[in-house]
Amino acid sequence: MADDTDLTWDDDPLEALAREYARHDEDEDDFAVWTFDTGALDLPPRDPSVTAPPGAFPLEPASGSSPAPALSLPLGRRAAPPPRPPAQSGPASVWWTTVRNVLIVVAAAVLVSTIFSLWTRPNFFSDEFRAGLNKVQATQRVISIQPSPLPTDAHQVRIGIIAGHSGRPQDPSFESDPGAVCPDGLTELSINEAVARQVVTTLSQERYMVDLLTEFDPRLTNYQADVLVSIHTNDCQDYGAAGTGFNAASASARQTTRGKDEKLLACLISQYAATTGLPQHYGLTYDMTEYHTFDEVAIDTPTAIIETGFMGNDRAFLTERQDLIAQGIVNGIRCFLLPDDAGTPVPGS
Numbered sequence: 001m002a003d004d005t006d007l008t009w010d011d012d013p014l015e016a017l018a019r020e021y022a023r024h025d026e027d028e029d030d031f032a033v034w035t036f037d038t039g040a041l042d043l044p045p046r047d048p049s050v051t052a053p054p055g056a057f058p059l060e061p062a063s064g065s066s067p068a069p070a071l072s073l074p075l076g077r078r079a080a081p082p083p084r085p086p087a088q089s090g091p092a093s094v095w096w097t098t099v100r101n102v103l104i105v106v107a108a109a110v111l112v113s114t115i116f117s118l119w120t121r122p123n124f125f126s127d128e129f130r131a132g133l134n135k136v137q138a139t140q141r142v143i144s145i146q147p148s149p150l151p152t153d154a155h156q157v158r159i160g161i162i163a164g165h166s167g168r169p170q171d172p173s174f175e176s177d178p179g180a181v182c183p184d185g186l187t188e189l190s191i192n193e194a195v196a197r198q199v200v201t202t203l204s205q206e207r208y209m210v211d212l213l214t215e216f217d218p219r220l221t222n223y224q225a226d227v228l229v230s231i232h233t234n235d236c237q238d239y240g241a242a243g244t245g246f247n248a249a250s251a252s253a254r255q256t257t258r259g260k261d262e263k264l265l266a267c268l269i270s271q272y273a274a275t276t277g278l279p280q281h282y283g284l285t286y287d288m289t290e291y292h293t294f295d296e297v298a299i300d301t302p303t304a305i306i307e308t309g310f311m312g313n314d315r316a317f318l319t320e321r322q323d324l325i326a327q328g329i330v331n332g333i334r335c336f337l338l339p340d341d342a343g344t345p346v347p348g349s
């Protein structure tokens, strides 16, 4: 052990001793004995009357020592370790400290959550709370569903168009029903059929399911559709200046679908007027308000009848601008089926 020391004679002996002891490997026995040569030290002769205070190292000559006495230190107690050098405070140290703290937090979180889940009973939350949670999750699923535009395969929008007076008359004694007839032979039926065909063609191109129906079509019994419009034209009589414009009506007696009927009627009137430019004629007849088809179709089929114009004063328009007449009716139906398109007529298209 003495060979490992690096004492210099300039050192204070006790300080050197303490320093050497500090170098002592901590794994060594607490009761190790140090022996080193004190021959060169100029120690005064020992006074036997002087006793060391309690806790002080007793100095005893090592046994078998020769002229150069040896200092023997039975170490009953380890001296206080020297202060450690200050911890490194550089960036590397900060980084390592941070990483270590994060790892500790993560490990603690994993441990706590594992313990919590192990100890959580399936009925930890009340039935009421879980019911509310399910409701929230279900609501989120509903909201996430994207609405699909109409018409869809799930519900094919069905539209019925009646060409007024077409088909076999109700009275079997008549071969056909031309409707109103002008002196020169112009028939209401010819105008109604031409307009109805254009309406059906246009709506079919918009991928609606459209039925072209005759006046007394057997299919009209309990007919179910999203909308049904019957197309007629006013007669050729001379009503003076008042004999111009269009009429429209819905069933006066049907109460169950009154709201839908009125909405359809409002759309037809506003869109037809805006598209054709024809004025609305307010003289409604019994044949319109009590139109026979109103009583035949299903009670929840919105139904309306329109008189497109007067064959006298409006004759030129009825025979030359049937495209606008048809478009006015189409716009009225689209207004009813697609409320967002209300007020956007497409004149002349």
Ligand SMILES: [Zn+2]
Residues within 6 Å of the ligand: 164, 165, 179, 180, 188, 232, 233
């Ligand atoms: Zn008619």
